[in-house]
Amino acid sequence: MGKTLIPVLGDQLSHDLASLPDEDRSGCIVLMMEVWDEATYVKHHKQKIALLFSAMRHFAAELEERGFAVDYVKLDDEDNSGSFTGEVERALKRHDIDRIRIVEAGERRVTEAIEGWQKTFDLPVRILPDTRFICTIDAFCAWAQGKSGLRMENFYREMRKQTGLLMDGDDPVEERWNFDKENRDSADPDTKFPDRPTFEPDDITSEVIDLVEERFGDHFGTLDSFAWPVSANQAEEALDDFIDNRLPNFGATQDAMLEGEDFMNHALLSTSINCGLLDPLEVCKRAEKAYKDGHAPIEAVEGFIRQILGWREYIRGIYWWEDADYAEENFFGNRRHLPDFYWTGETDMRCISEAVRTTRDHAYAHHIQRLMVLGNFALIAGIKPSQVSDWYLVVYADAYEWVEMPNVIGMALFAEGGRMASKPYCASGNYINKMSNYCGDCAYSVSKKTGEGACPFNALYWDFLDRNRDKLENNHRLGRTYSTWDRMSDEKKDEYRDSAANFLKSLNPADKGWAH
Numbered sequence: 001m002g003k004t005l006i007p008v009l010g011d012q013l014s015h016d017l018a019s020l021p022d023e024d025r026s027g028c029i030v031l032m033m034e035v036w037d038e039a040t041y042v043k044h045h046k047q048k049i050a051l052l053f054s055a056m057r058h059f060a061a062e063l064e065e066r067g068f069a070v071d072y073v074k075l076d077d078e079d080n081s082g083s084f085t086g087e088v089e090r091a092l093k094r095h096d097i098d099r100i101r102i103v104e105a106g107e108r109r110v111t112e113a114i115e116g117w118q119k120t121f122d123l124p125v126r127i128l129p130d131t132r133f134i135c136t137i138d139a140f141c142a143w144a145q146g147k148s149g150l151r152m153e154n155f156y157r158e159m160r161k162q163t164g165l166l167m168d169g170d171d172p173v174e175e176r177w178n179f180d181k182e183n184r185d186s187a188d189p190d191t192k193f194p195d196r197p198t199f200e201p202d203d204i205t206s207e208v209i210d211l212v213e214e215r216f217g218d219h220f221g222t223l224d225s226f227a228w229p230v231s232a233n234q235a236e237e238a239l240d241d242f243i244d245n246r247l248p249n250f251g252a253t254q255d256a257m258l259e260g261e262d263f264m265n266h267a268l269l270s271t272s273i274n275c276g277l278l279d280p281l282e283v284c285k286r287a288e289k290a291y292k293d294g295h296a297p298i299e300a301v302e303g304f305i306r307q308i309l310g311w312r313e314y315i316r317g318i319y320w321w322e323d324a325d326y327a328e329e330n331f332f333g334n335r336r337h338l339p340d341f342y343w344t345g346e347t348d349m350r351c352i353s354e355a356v357r358t359t360r361d362h363a364y365a366h367h368i369q370r371l372m373v374l375g376n377f378a379l380i381a382g383i384k385p386s387q388v389s390d391w392y393l394v395v396y397a398d399a400y401e402w403v404e405m406p407n408v409i410g411m412a413l414f415a416e417g418g419r420m421a422s423k424p425y426c427a428s429g430n431y432i433n434k435m436s437n438y439c440g441d442c443a444y445s446v447s448k449k450t451g452e453g454a455c456p457f458n459a460l461y462w463d464f465l466d467r468n469r470d471k472l473e474n475n476h477r478l479g480r481t482y483s484t485w486d487r488m489s490d491e492k493k494d495e496y497r498d499s500a501a502n503f504l505k506s507l508n509p510a511d512k513g514w515a516h
Helices: 035-040 046-065 084-093 108-115 117-121 137-144 153-162 203-215 232-249 270-275 282-293 296-320 324-328 350-362 367-381 385-394 400-413 429-435 456-467 481-485 488-506
Strands: 001-007 026-032 069-074 097-101 125-128
Touching: 001 084, 001 108, 026 035, 026 046, 026 084, 035 097, 035 117, 035 137, 046 069, 046 108, 046 203, 046 270, 046 456, 069 108, 084 117, 097 270, 125 429, 137 153, 137 296, 153 296, 232 270, 232 282, 232 350, 282 296, 296 400, 324 400, 350 367, 367 385, 367 456, 385 400, 429 456, 456 488
Parallel strands: 001 026, 001 097, 026 069, 097 125
Antiparallel strands: none
16 A cells, blocks of 8 residues: 655644644655745745745654654755646655645645646545634635625634633623724834844754855845744744743834834744744734733733734635635726835835835834835835735745735735725825834935925825725725815815826836746
């Protein structure tokens, strides 16, 4: 009798993966593959490639210690085909295999390849649900069925009830579901934040870093500051550090931005959760325990759990609920090309240069930099959504299509017309000034609305609303905003339009070949 081939993908690095047997491992071959196609279907940030290859190699070693037979294909191995399907085909020739068992992939293009294996190889292929997510795809689709608007808050409350997290019987603890209003403070520039936990590259990681620099040297980003957890033990250390040192103060300033403070009190756990080194439900339970033990306040813990139990699970559900055409949604008909400063950071807008800098240096920026600086600019400047989505997929170490695409297309850009968000996340320079200290050192004046030296966000904001009025004026959350616009003089409106047009003419489109 032949053996079972168990392919494990690079974002499935969990010891409780549904395809891995708990006891008898003698009849199994685990196949792990570093393949060129996955590293280059977009030109991923160097740190993301290094993170996944190193984490995969560490995970393979751990599986072997547990008694699994692991067939590991390195990128530079002779005859590496460069694709998942090609490597499965080669593995079938190396081993006596009569069946394949694999956990469902997180992205459509990989799913389509796996679904073709049974016909291609004439072997039974069993595809298992990914039990590491808290909400199954079927359960999300059942929740979404028949709803006109898929609001995350409603989904989040259902997940709280199902898991019992932060619940007192049938009611939320402290009689409130959401403490977001307490989590919108700016941060004092003199605040001393805890150091980020860093992990010195061991021999495996050092070898991978050298490989990435050699083979992917033209990709975006730098490897100089690589310090991400690459094993389950390191990820647990990072979780401990967050719970102990940053969770208590996470809530109040989670939306704040400070120049030079790249991490503040943020968790920095999404890279580990999204590739499987941490279990999302266990992470939520650890945070809940900190609240129950009196170590962290409810507003911090609820805000953190909402990001995982709410947004992460919801976004994954949206990805599979929508069809493949979702990537091309363009509600506003935007056609402007992505500016080159998204790659270089070379712009006088301090908020954008800072967000691009931390993205380049760490393959990371926190959610407000991603949404209200980089995403907000792309929205109000009229950048083509598919180009923006590709950029986010390239540059962040925690980015996979299932999590990145709905966040960009649906949330940041409102490109699907509001099926996710009740209004566009657009803002003038006032929001950035309120939530950061970027504006004080900026070449542009945030208090100046139009003309030379004015913050570009100010004119772009009003120009965006004006040129898209036919699509937005009936939005109940924008009524007062349009009333403000209508009270402006024609001369003032023209100043906003002219300032926006003059700025947009100055943008140089990117021509870096980073994305597909």
